[in-house]
Amino acid sequence: MAKKVKIADLVKRFKLEVVCGEDGLQRLITVSDLYRPGLEIAGYFNYHPSERVQILGKTELTFLMTLSEDQRKDRLAKLCSSEETPCILVTRGLPVPDELVEIATERKIPIVRSTMPTTTLSSQMTNFLETKMAPTTTIHGVLVDVYGIGVLITGSSGIGKSETALELVKRGHRLVTDDSVEIRQTAENVLIGNPPELIKHLLEIRGVGIINVMTLFGAGAVRSDTKINLVVRLETWQQEKQYDRLGLDEETTRIIDTDLPLMTIPVRPGRNLAVIVEVAAMNYRLKRMGLNAAQQFANKLTETIAEESEEME
Numbered sequence: 001m002a003k004k005v006k007i008a009d010l011v012k013r014f015k016l017e018v019v020c021g022e023d024g025l026q027r028l029i030t031v032s033d034l035y036r037p038g039l040e041i042a043g044y045f046n047y048h049p050s051e052r053v054q055i056l057g058k059t060e061l062t063f064l065m066t067l068s069e070d071q072r073k074d075r076l077a078k079l080c081s082s083e084e085t086p087c088i089l090v091t092r093g094l095p096v097p098d099e100l101v102e103i104a105t106e107r108k109i110p111i112v113r114s115t116m117p118t119t120t121l122s123s124q125m126t127n128f129l130e131t132k133m134a135p136t137t138t139i140h141g142v143l144v145d146v147y148g149i150g151v152l153i154t155g156s157s158g159i160g161k162s163e164t165a166l167e168l169v170k171r172g173h174r175l176v177t178d179d180s181v182e183i184r185q186t187a188e189n190v191l192i193g194n195p196p197e198l199i200k201h202l203l204e205i206r207g208v209g210i211i212n213v214m215t216l217f218g219a220g221a222v223r224s225d226t227k228i229n230l231v232v233r234l235e236t237w238q239q240e241k242q243y244d245r246l247g248l249d250e251e252t253t254r255i256i257d258t259d260l261p262l263m264t265i266p267v268r269p270g271r272n273l274a275v276i277v278e279v280a281a282m283n284y285r286l287k288r289m290g291l292n293a294a295q296q297f298a299n300k301l302t303e304t305i306a307e308e309s310e311e312m313e
Helices: 007-014 058-063 067-081 098-106 118-133 160-172 213-215 275-287 295-313
Strands: 017-020 053-056 088-090 111-113 136-138 144-147 148-155 173-177 180-185 191-193 202-204 209-212 230-235 250-255 258-267
Touching: 007 098, 007 111, 017 098, 053 058, 053 136, 053 250, 058 067, 067 098, 136 148, 144 160, 144 275, 148 160, 148 213, 148 275, 160 173, 160 275, 173 180, 173 191, 173 275, 202 230, 209 230, 230 250, 258 275
Parallel strands: 053 088, 088 111, 148 230, 230 258
Antiparallel strands: 017 111, 136 180, 144 148, 144 173, 180 191, 202 209, 250 258
């Protein structure tokens, strides 16, 4: 589910000055996009996205002051006419027109001000809102960074996820989170995983207890977050089940609205799961580079069968 952001959150994060409308600081921002209402100030309100944070920079305010007093009041009244408008943001520390303060106060729309340049503030605020408002979910599993590939290890409780992560850390890879993975989806349908604050850098090993990976192995053994590229599902070996032995069958799993490649690894005594996960990550990277060993083998096998068939004829 997507999180909501209040105007008060923006004020705190960007140290904004509240010019007026303190009662409206609890208004919710519903979209991460910002808007500079230049056309609206010129009189064109047909497609005004009033649900966005409205930004007034030097260009908008300078043009506004060229209008007559009646025109200025009319445009500003229309700009503040919607109850959906979260707030009006003035940049560069510019003075706020008295007419705007009067209308916004009457309609309980907060006006906030920043000393930052318009473009810089817009970029930083958009990134902040996209991060805060991104769809999120929490999954039971372990997230590790293996050769720069974010591998999400899932499976039933006690299957060996944490032990596999510990072995990977010993082999030089990095732990992101154990047991619980908080996942957010960016606007580009990229999944970013990070740990809950309570269990950050911690790993639970049955029989040993909770260990602090950063304390034991150093700061290079952990990451605060990572992009999730591959899902590895551990399951108890089932004798009657047919497992993929060539790697031609590519499974996927959906998290939020994003499909990720899924690899199912059967677990039984004697299998080194850490090495298998490590190889799976390297093989994923090779596939992204266009090198698919399974497909190359299948092509060679098809060619060999065809050649032998021709010789027999």
